[in-house]
Amino acid sequence: MGVERAKKIMMDHFANTARRFGLSELYGYIYGVLFFEDEPLSLGEIAERTGYSLSHVSTALKLLENLGLVKRIKKPGDKRAYYTAIKNIREWRKEAYYKKIEEDVRQTRESLLRALKAIEDEDSEEAIKLRERIEFALQRNAITERIIHIFLKNEEEEVLRVLLKCLEERLNGTKT
Template sequence: MGIKEAKKIIMETFANTARRLGQSELVGYIYGALFLSGRPMSLGEIAEITGYSLSHVSSAMRVLEGVGLVQRVKKPGDRKAYFIATKNFSEWRSSAFYEKILRDIDETRENLLRALKELEHEKGSEVEEIKKKLEIALKRNEVARKLLTLIMQFRSEEELLHVLEKCSK
């Protein structure tokens, strides 16, 4: 049961990641199926592997294409659309995936600043406590933005890992 269980773990890991990012678990299952397959797959094949309907798979595939995690490919002489998972770090980096995270970080910052502005003229110990928490959240938000921006500058995962290894010595 080793390989079957390993594949199940991988698929569930991608599904959980998709849920944490606010997407349907199907998005993760599809990416997992493509990641494991190593070859282009049709919508029908993906539906069969995931156990979801063709219409659900098609809708989720639009999400995955939109964020650049899958790519549509054509096979010569075949009218069907096939899909592959992008596995290369630079493909992920260049996709809208990171841009979405950056937008979320920036939106969070704007909301934290708005909340701080609302407390500008307020007094009291509760107000001061909330202000402290907001300041801490803003600092963490800035660290997250800087880290993500830094990661996006690397051309490959190997380059990123090499730099991180040098820094850790």
Template sequence: MGVEEAKRIVMKSFANTARRFGQSELLGYIYGALFFSDEPLSLAEIAEITGYSLSHVSSAMKVLEGVGLVQRVKKPGDRKAYFVATKSFGEWRSAAFYSRLLRDVEETRENLLRALKELEGEEEKDAERIREKLEKALRRNETARKLLAFLMRFRDEEELLKALERCLEG
């Protein structure tokens, strides 16, 4: 019973994390099923393990793929799609998740700059208040860009953890 209970505890934890982020707990259960599996799983296998319908699992899988937490794989000679959990930082990083985040950060920066340009020449109090908010958002945006660039420099989590420890100690 120990192994199954340990799996249940972790899968429930993943489900609770998904819920805290405003997502369906199914995302956590699917990730847990894939996390513990030694082999890629099909949608039908995931539905059986989680107890959710195939259509719910299929919809949830699109979300998990979109954020890079699972990857679709093919088995030779089999037309079905199979899935594996992204288990390491390097896999997650290479799943294009960071590229999408960087694109979003850059797009946000461009829009903030466009909004600031619209305020040029405006002298009213409301314009100044909005300008200050936009400038603060630009500073946060730059911090996010630097953080993502820093994270993308590392190939594996051990290297990243060592760099983070050095930053925290210094």
């Protein structure tokens, strides 16, 4: 009875998390079903356990796979795809989340540089303002790039601990 209650609490948590991110609760329920399984499940098994249609589950699995929360697996001699949840959230954040942010930051830098190049020969007041905004955005982008690089190259807990200590010292005006 306690195990089932604990699973229900976590399934509701995953569903609420999906809702907070603007997704259907289905995404949370799928992740929850896979999270508690030791073996990968087929699309049909996931649909049966969640009570949603195959097409809804298939669409949701594609997004969850793209986010790095679910992994598709092929079994030898079986044409069906099976799915498993990424259960080590620390690894997920490092491999999926931070890498996606890193890619977005890289693309942002490239766009900013192209925009800056597009106005390099212009001296209008509007071009000067735009150039200042782009240069400011490039500075912020460089800082973000450095922070993401630190998270990717080091243990997240250690980075957060050091960051928190530095911020507390800075904001409190003390050194420990």
